[in-house]
Amino acid sequence: MKVQKKMMDITLIAMVALSVAACSTNGQPPASEMTRQAVDISTPEQTSYASQYQTSVFLGDSITEGLSYHDVLKDKNVLAGAGKTAEFALQDIDELVKRKPQHIFIQLGSDDILWPTDNPKEYSLSYYGQLIDRIKVRLPETSITILSVTPVTAEAEKAEPRYRNIGDYNEGLKELSSKVQVGFIDVSSIVSAHPDMYDADGIHFQAEFYPILLDYVKNELGRQKSAK
Template sequence: MIMKKMNSTLLIGSIALVLAACGNEPASPNPQQLSPQAQEQKGASAGATTTSFQSLFQNSVFLGDSITEGMSFHDVLDEGNVLAGAGKTAEFALKDIDELSRRNPKHIFIQLGSDDILWPTDNPKEYSLKNYAKLIGLIKEKLPQADITLLTVTPVTSEAERQEPRYGKINEYNQGLKELAGKEHVGFIDLSPIFSNGSDLYDSDGIHFKPEYYTRLLDLLKDQVK
C-alpha cells in the first residue's frame, strides 16, 4: 500500500506511488495550457479548500491504515490530525491508544479493514471485528467524551480485485462494520456516495487515491464536526 514510512508485509510485492493526473476532456485545457493567472487562481482555490478543512477538523483525528495516511501524505490535513500507517489493522491500532489519548481529540474517525481482510487467518472478518470492538472499548475508556465514527472500507478497482480476490470481501466486511457500530453505539458513515459519479479518484494501483478523494471525503464528513 502507499509507501510513506514502510512496506506492508501483507501485500505481494511493493506498490509504487504514482501521482498521475486525471485525463482531461478534449475541450478542457490541461494545466500546462492554462495562463499563469488561471493557474494562480486554481492553486489559490485549492489552497483555500485545504485550509478550510484543516481548520474544520482541527479537533479531529483520523485513525487508520495507508489509505487514511493519504490525508497527511497529500497535505489535505496536518499530520497531527492523522494517526495512520501502511499495513495497519484493527489489532495493530490497539497500540495507538496512548498516542491517541495524548492528542485528546473531540472527534475520532476510524477507517480500518483494507489490510484486515488480507490477514492470513481462517476468518479475517471475525478476527478483525473482534479487535475492532476492543479498539472502540479502549477509546471509550481513555477518551469518554470523544465522538467515535467508523468509516467503511473503500472499494478497489476491478483490476485490483482481479489481482487480489480477497478484496471481493469488502462489502461483506462493511456490513459487519455497520453491525458493530450499532452494537457499540458509535457513528457509522458509508463512503460509497463519494464514488457514485464515476470520477477517476484512484491512484495507479487501483487501491489508493488521488488528493481529490480526500477533499470529497472531508466534505462528506464536515457535518459530523459542526
C-alpha cells in the same frame, strides 16, 4: 577570512546539491518530494479543512494516511500508516489520548481482510471492538465514527480476490457500530461517483479525492445529527 568563509559556503552548497542528486538516483524521493515533506506549505484549501477538523483525529491505514500525505489535513489530525489493522491500532491509544481529540474517525479494514487467518472478518472485528472499547475508557467524552472501507477497482479485485469481501466486511462494521453505539458513515458512494480518482494500483486515491471525502463526512454528520 571573509573570502575563505565564502568559499566554504559555496563548497557546502555544492555538497548538499550532490547529496540530493544522489538520493534521487538511489531509490529515495526526488528533490521536489523531499522539499514537499520538509516544508510546511499551507494552501487555502488545506487551511479550511484543517480548521473544520482541527479537533479531530483520523485513525486508519495507508488510505487514511493520504489525508496528511497529500496535505489536506495536518499530521496532528491523522494517525495512520501502511499495513495498519484494527489489532495494530491498539498500540495507538496512548498517542490518541495525548492528542485529546473531540472526534475520532476510524477507517480500518483494507489490510484486515487480507490477514492470513481462517476468518479475517471475525478476527478483525473482534479487535475493532476492543479498539473502540479502550478508546471509550480512555477518552469517554470523545465522539467516535467508523468510516467504511473504500472499494477497489475491478482490476485490483481481480489481482487480489479477497477484496471481494469488502462489502461483507462493511456490513460487519455497520453492525458493530450499532452494537457498541458509535457512528457509522458508508463512503462507498463517493468512490463509485469518482472512479477517475483512483491511483494506479486501483486501491489508493489521488489527492483530489480527499477533499471530497471530508466534505461528504461533514455533510453526513450534519444529516445524522438532524435526524436524531
